[in-house]
Amino acid sequence: MKHVPMKQRKDKPVPVRPPEEGKADAAFDLWLHRGLHKLFDDVADEPIPPELLRIIEEDRDK
């Protein structure tokens, strides 16, 4: 089989995307991930309300 160089191949059309857009997407993703952690991590770290723990423990002791 004859080798066909990449430039001459009749490949599928390939959408060309400016390299800066890929970087911008990655930057947004990083910012979004950090932002969501800042918004929600504190909630996960807050002490569990005593009333809620009491409900669970009372059920455990039944």
Add this chain to the structure above:
Amino acid sequence: MSEALVFHDQVIGILPKLRVQALALTRNRAAAEDLVQDAVCNALSAQDSFIPGTNFAAWMHRILRNRFISNLRKRRDTTDIDDVPSSVFATDAPHEDRLALKELGQAMTRLPADQREALVMVVVHGMSYEALAQATGCAVGTAKSRVFRARRQLESWLLGERSERQAARPQIRAERPLDEHGALHS
């Protein structure tokens, strides 16, 4: 260790993640706490239906989600974005960061609940799409779609111009040569 002892420990262990999920769904701290408590009560009532050794996290997250949907249907909740307290996502970050986070928080409240929940559970909890699908009772493709749409919508709202330019730019294709009749060369 008895199965009942393990079950209650699992409930306590998952509470932080339930609180995050609840806040993502309700956008309101007080409502989130109420939702978690309601879900825990539901879970305790239904503990005999949980099969030890199966996916407890998915079971518990689905209970909370179902309770949220049930509450919505009862209340016909129409919480307007203006009713959501600005402090729902309070942060002590530096001023510039607070402004950006405030924008992000406000944009999050505008997302559909299922997209918001999906994005939070993947990003904040580090869930896989498969785990998210199990936790929310949907197909993996649906779970991926929710996360993708949430991210894309947030980018559109928060970055605006760039996203519009991206949408408007035509794709540049490596085209095959056409013959005189407009047909593609093979």
